[in-house]
Amino acid sequence: MSAQVSLMEMLDARERRVQHQQMLLQQYHKPLICFTMNICGPVKDSPLIRRGFERGRQLLQQQFFRAKLTPLHGDVSREATGCEAFYVLDADPLFIKTFTTDIEDATPLGRLFDMDVLCPDGRKVEREELHLPGRRCLICGGPAKVCSSRRIHMVAELQAKTTAILTEARDHQDTADAARQAVRALLYEVTTTPKPGLVDRRNSGSHRDMDVFTFMDSAAALYPYFEACARAGRATAEQPAPETFAALRPLGCQAEGEMLDATGGVNTHKGAVFSVGITCAALGRLDRECWADPARVLTEVSAMTAGLTDRDFANVTAENASTVGQRLYVQYGITGVRGQVEAGLPAVLKVGLPALEAGRAMGYDFDRAGGGALLAILANSTDTNIIARSSRERQLVLTGELKTLLAKTPYPDKAALAALDDRFIAENLSPGGSADLLALTYLLYFFKTEETVHE
Template sequence: MEGKKMLELFADGQAVTLDQVLTNREWRSAVQQQLAIDFPDQVVLAVKLNIAGPIKNSPKIQQVFMAGWQVIQRACADAAIKKVYVDEQRITGPEAFLVLDGQIKKWKQKLVHFEDNFALGRLFDCDVMTDSAESYQFSRRDLGLSPRPCLVCDDDAKVCAKKGRHSLAAVQAASNQLYRNYFVTDLILPKWSQDFVADAALAACLQEVVLAPKPGLVDPLSAGAHHDMTVMTFVDSAVALRPYFERAFQLGQDCSQAEAMDLLKLLRPAGVEAEQAMYLATNGVNTHKGAIFTLGILIAAYGLAIQGKEATTLHKVLHFVRKISANILENDLVSPNPSDWKAETAGSYQYRTYQLTGVRGEVAAGLKALAQVGLPTLRDRPGSMTNRLLDTLMALAGAIQDSTLIKRAKTKAIVQQMQDWVDEFFTLGGAETAAGQKYLTTLNQTMIEQNLSIGGAADYLILTIFIGRLSGLLSS
């Protein structure tokens, strides 16, 4: 078990030959030469990975690359971009090129900062070059910086490699540990701007609704069990919510961490305004009310956690989710007088009837299904991003007591039925198999006939996509 875990970065990768490595080196040189011809006065950034051993690419190696590439792209966002080329599928390892305006020294300094400070930066090899410079490539030595440290012992990496100080197994284990530290032990979330965070939240809402086929839910193929809305209803709603996502982030940034428990009082009026914007955009249809609540709290918690830092962790963000929501069960469900339950919500009814705390209980507990089910499933399931997201949705549907599902079924027993459906789906191999895809389509019809919907799982999928985008696990 430990041996398998130690090699997870290289799992499902294909070993390459020396000829393939040499051929790729010629390809890279040709690309760089052509870019120099096409853009003689611009700077070329060439980005690849330092991966020891014969396996240079795998699903998890691609996760490493895309997480770092996203950070590099945002560091270049203010520059005049002339060309972008990315190939994450190359058998010899993911590679990317970026052509932009500016001074070569400035860009080398930015990329050295990335290599030295980004949590996965040690696995990256970033070159900066321009045909108009005295030296075609600009090195760390040109900046008066020390050589890059060895992955294993922190001495000069080139000296260690030349003298063969460390075994391949030791270097691969060190690389794999970097992967685990970032994606597994405690997911790392870089510091992003307000615009990036709002864009990630908006994209999460849009990616959830266009995902198909989704049992009982609206997608481009079916309205599911929701006869009053379509994909376009959700698109209009998501776009209307972007100012709220900005507001939630800013509220988190402006609140002191010691006063986190008071943040919900500020978020709720903003959430009410967001609901009004949603209803105006959808002609009165409730598309994202649950997401307004959970995603708003999660965004604010991220804003709190990232204060004054270059990065934070999922654990820290969820700590603030719990702090923000600390009194919500007492205030919303426990203390209210039964005489106040005149126009009760589905959540308050289910608490009174089944003693279920619903979405309030989920945030008060720190969105456990996000950390324990959603993100691990997205990270580890095989196949295309679409199929990984479908698997994630189904895993979430089987992991929570979905108040939307219970409301429509009018019985708590539906939770076990949903778990049975989820178990059968994964027994068939999940969304990556033809049988799994067929099962989703059939299950959708069953849920339509029974007027069932997994709206709570859909909201959790939005949260998963959002954090996936912040971490680079699911990059743009």
């Protein structure tokens, strides 16, 4: 439960803030941004309020990048009385005020930002100096000063509106970030080079109907789908996990059509539509702080898909098996991607991700670290694409060969990977299932290692 603060505590915090501003102005003699949240009521700090505050800091940082500004000083405090951030900049105060007001006016969340700009002499730059109108009321859209001074709106009404704004902004950012990183993962997978038998920057692998640009077209087309999956996860987060999975089926069918439309009928990412879509939905079901924990994310994937293999293969027999996956299940008990997601993607969590992390820690680029991760996945799981293009016996021999190679050289260099690529192409082998698992490896790696405003 978020703590309530008294009027006296707020007055003390305001006095400390003014003193800190004066200290920074006297020390640097440069303009200063003081960023706080405009939160009505006695609760000034909560996880949701902090998310809004961190989004404001992110937006400020983006404008610093855009203006090629490096703060001379920056500090942040997070107290029960509210979050505060201070930035000293060597720039014209009116220029600074221009981009802070742009942030404040761009979205509903911006209405909750107070980004004061102080001149070196301590004078506050007003919006009117930029010929801008005053802030608008959260509820009615009228002049905020008028509504505030006359107490036109009840505190409870303002609090409810504030919570709605913060919640919508959080969910929008989370679903967009999940989709953005999912597409990024697909692009990293296809551009990791060389990859044995797969499309990459070197060639089209064992494929004649697609190239790296086909994959890029496909990845771009899937962004709305991944966002919709994350949104579905968020919308069903309070329901049993299998309910989220059930909500994905119509989305996946539509996404497959979008993919095929973008590629002229070429199947580039059918497997990723399934596995990456489920993972995006799992992210949507979880609080953002869980996203950096791959095991937690994949536990959610497992919960969502519990019983999937038995349901899908319940009535499959040797006589009616019509797909490669069904035939392999009947003949060898191979569960393919269904078994992987139901088990929480162990080939990613226990093989691909550790290999990628270790390779990056050794200083290898994504080509070499990703190549090592791909081979590790291929050597320690059953890629049904390999079997479909050859045989179960050839797949087993191949995994044995790869294990021997990786025992000597966990991260083969470009020449060794290219030689493997040539061998795979000569045999018409393409480990497409392992490629999807590599994309998932990248996705979880991004959230685990990337420093975000939410950490």
